[in-house]
Each structure stands twice: as C-alpha cells, then as structure tokens.
Amino acid sequence: MADIYNSGFSRNNKRRRASSGKGRRSWLVAPDIFVWLMMVVLTAATIICTVTPHVEPERMGWLSLVALGAPIIYIFDLIVALWWVVRGRWYNVAIASVAVVIGLFSVGRYYRIDPTRNPSSFVERRFVKAISYNVANGKAEGIVDYVKRVNPDIIALQEFLIDVNEEWLKLGDSYRSTISGATDFSCEIITRHRILRHGEIDSISRYTANWADLFIKRSEDTVRVINLHLQSTSLRSADTQFIEEHEYLVDTASRSRISSIATRLCDNNVKRAEQARRIKRFIDSSPYPVIVCGDFNDVPLSYTYNNIAEGLNDTFRERGVGYAHTFNGFFNLMRIDYMLVSDRVEVVTCDVDDTVHYSDHYPVICRLRMKKK
Numbered sequence: 290m291a292d293i294y295n296s297g298f299s300r301n302n303k304r305r306r307a308s309s310g311k312g313r314r315s316w317l318v319a320p321d322i323f324v325w326l327m328m329v330v331l332t333a334a335t336i337i338c339t340v341t342p343h344v345e346p347e348r349m350g351w352l353s354l355v356a357l358g359a360p361i362i363y364i365f366d367l368i369v370a371l372w373w374v375v376r377g378r379w380y381n382v383a384i385a386s387v388a389v390v391i392g393l394f395s396v397g398r399y400y401r402i403d404p405t406r407n408p409s410s411f412v413e414r415r416f417v418k419a420i421s422y423n424v425a426n427g428k429a430e431g432i433v434d435y436v437k438r439v440n441p442d443i444i445a446l447q448e449f450l451i452d453v454n455e456e457w458l459k460l461g462d463s464y465r466s467t468i469s470g471a472t473d474f475s476c477e478i479i480t481r482h483r484i485l486r487h488g489e490i491d492s493i494s495r496y497t498a499n500w501a502d503l504f505i506k507r508s509e510d511t512v513r514v515i516n517l518h519l520q521s522t523s524l525r526s527a528d529t530q531f532i533e534e535h536e537y538l539v540d541t542a543s544r545s546r547i548s549s550i551a552t553r554l555c556d557n558n559v560k561r562a563e564q565a566r567r568i569k570r571f572i573d574s575s576p577y578p579v580i581v582c583g584d585f586n587d588v589p590l591s592y593t594y595n596n597i598a599e600g601l602n603d604t605f606r607e608r609g610v611g612y613a614h615t616f617n618g619f620f621n622l623m624r625i626d627y628m629l630v631s632d633r634v635e636v637v638t639c640d641v642d643d644t645v646h647y648s649d650h651y652p653v654i655c656r657l658r659m660k661k662k
Contacts, residue, residue, distance in 0.1 A: 357623075435645055478499065485504055485511065568597055641653055
C-alpha cells in the first residue's frame with residue numbers, strides 16, 4: 290500500500306513540476322517573439338549602416354538616416370545575441386551573431402582602445418600639434434586662452450567670425466593666418482609654420498573650405514592643410530530638443546515635424562555628397578601630403594565621410610582612445626568633426642576634448658609627425 294501511495298505521489302509531483310515548467314516557459318513566449326522581431330529589424334538596420342557609406346545619397350534617400358543611430362544599433366545587436374544565449378536558442382544566436390560580426394567592422398569608427406599609450410612620454414617639440422575646432426563664431430569668453438593652453442602649431446577653425454580677429458591676435462606674433470580676404474563664418478587656418486600659399490577650393494566658397502600649403506621647418510617638408518565646414522544638417526536647437534526629450538510622444542504635430550526633420554537631413558546629405566566629390570578631387574590633385582580638418586556635419590558611416598577619407602588615415606581610428614563624440618547634443622552620439630592625414634603623416638595621438646563648452650562642438654587635437662621620405 291505504501292509503495293502504491295509513494296508512486297502516485299511521485300507521479301503527481303512530476304506532473305506539477307512539468308506543468309509549472311510549462312507555465313514559466315509560457316511567460317517567455319511574448320518576450321521571445323518581441324526579441325525575434327527586434328532581431329530582424331536590427332539585422333536589416335545593421336546591413337543598411339554597412340552599405341550606406343558606399344551608396345550615393347541621391348540613390349539611398351532616407352535609408353541613409355539609419356546610420357545616424359549606428360552606435361545604438363550595435364549595442365542592441367549585442368543585447369539581442371546575449372538574450373538568445375541565455376535562452377539557449379542557438380539557432381537564433383547564430384542569426385543574431387551575423388549582425389554582431391558585421392557591426393564589429395565599423396565599431397572602430399566610434400570606439401577605440403589603446404592600452405599602449407603613455408602621454409607622459411611625449412616630448413612636444415618632436416611633433417606637430419594640430420587642432421580642428423568649430424568655434425561657433427569664436428566669441429565665447431575664454432576660448433582664445435584655451436587654445437593658447439593647447440599650444441598648437443596648426444589651428445583649423447570653422448564658423449570663425451572676422452570681427453573677433455583682434456581677440457585671436459592674443460595667440461601671439463608667432464602665428465600666421467589666412468585671414469586676408471575672409472568672410473564671416475568662414476574656415477580659417479592659423480599656424481606657426483610659414484604659409485607658402487593659400488586659397489579656396491574651386492567652386493566651393495570659403496565658408497565651406499579653404500587650404501594652405503605650410504612649410505614644416507623641423508622636417509623640411511611641405512604639407513597642404515585643408516579646412517572644411519560642409520553643408521549643415523539644418524537642425525535647429527528646437528529640433529534637437531524635440532528628439533532628445535521625446536516630445537514626439539506628446540506633440541500633436543509630431544508626424545509633420547518628424548517629416549520636416551527627415552526631409553532636411555536627406556536634402557543636406559545630397560548637398561554634402563556633391564561637396565565631398567569636389568573636395569576629393571582637390572585632395573587627389575595635391576602635390577603634397579595633406580592634413581584634412583573640419584566639421585563634416587556627417588557621421589563615420591556616411592557617403593560624405595567615406596568619400597573624403599578614402600586613401601587617408603583617420604587620426605581617431607589610428608590613435609584615438611575611448612568613445613569619440615564631437616557634437617554636444619543628440620545624445621552625445623555624433624562624431625562629425627575629423628582630422629584625416631596622408632600616409633606620409635604619422636599619427637602619434639588623437640583626442641577629443643569634451644570637457645570644454647565654448648561651442649556646440651568639441652575640439653579634435655592631434656599630435657602628428659612627418660615620416661622620413
């Protein structure tokens with residue numbers, strides 16, 4: 290009798306455990322479906338981010354906007370893959386891993402680790418220090434003193450107002466500039482090196498691009514510095530606030546505002562693409578190694594960046610550290626300011642100083658060195 294009772298009790302326990310297990314698993318059905326749908330969307334978005342730099346915006350249209358969120362997309366790719374690992378769904382792990390692997394090829398455009406770097410070992414006189422900075426008119430109190438502390442040999446400024454030039458003269462007599470003939474909100478190059486010649490890129494206004502050939506006495510080399518401020522995104526501060534503070538969730542006119550923002554972004558993508566093609570032709574015609582500085586108003590996974598950077602080295606990808614964002618806004622995701630160099634120019638360090646707030650951009654500061662011929 291006892292044996293019969295025990296066996297029945299055991300069977301009931303097994304049934305209850307099985308029923309309990311099915312109940313627990315049923316709670317995960319809805320999350321699994323949601324994550325699976327998210328995986329499909331993220332994989333498609335990751336592929337679009339990978340393709341975007343190679344397709345003209347005229348053809349890509351609004352799909353090029355997906356690349357603006359690439360860092361977030363890659364983070365969610367990883368989260369989805371980890372979800373399936375925890376769930377033990379190895380088939381889904383394999384699918385999610387495709388997006389993770391694709392993303393890894395682009396992560397270096399946003400994030401870099403350099404454990405070998407030792408700033409205390411730098412002897413400044415051995416290098417050419419350059420700074421690229423969108424100064425948002427250059428009127429902010431203390432901005433000139435900040436640049437003096439950085440003590441650069443080459444200063445590439447964007448959105449520089451001519452009527453603040455007297456303030457910038459505080460940099461000292463050792464600096465020369467391309468200020469003559471400039472217009473408001475222009476690109477300006479200020480340098481300790483001798484300026485052999487300077488000018489504008491043909492068919493592109495000084496507001497957008499200027500250049501200067503500099504003689505580097507230390508290495509007896511000539512380099513061409515190209516300073517760019519490409520077509521703006523035309524996003525106003527109200528647009529940024531609308532996105533960052535999720536106002537689209539409560540704004541009754543959110544659909545029209547989102548459409549307006551997307552249309553402006555797409556139209557300006559096309560304008561920057563045309564500028565990029567002209568600038569690329571100018572870079573290729575340079576008789577000297579180049580240092581390309583400036584505010585591209587576009588992300589690393591864009592046609593504009595890819596076109597200009599082809600054949601050049603991105604100083605951040607060579608010697609940057611951590612996650613680089615150069616625009617103060619849009620969730621601090623945007624790296625839109627760059628310094629690119631020819632193979633003849635060795636990149637020693639690259640830093641984005643996000644501790645200063647004289648502008649809505651952060652300065653890109655690099656130590657460079659000319660390689661022996």
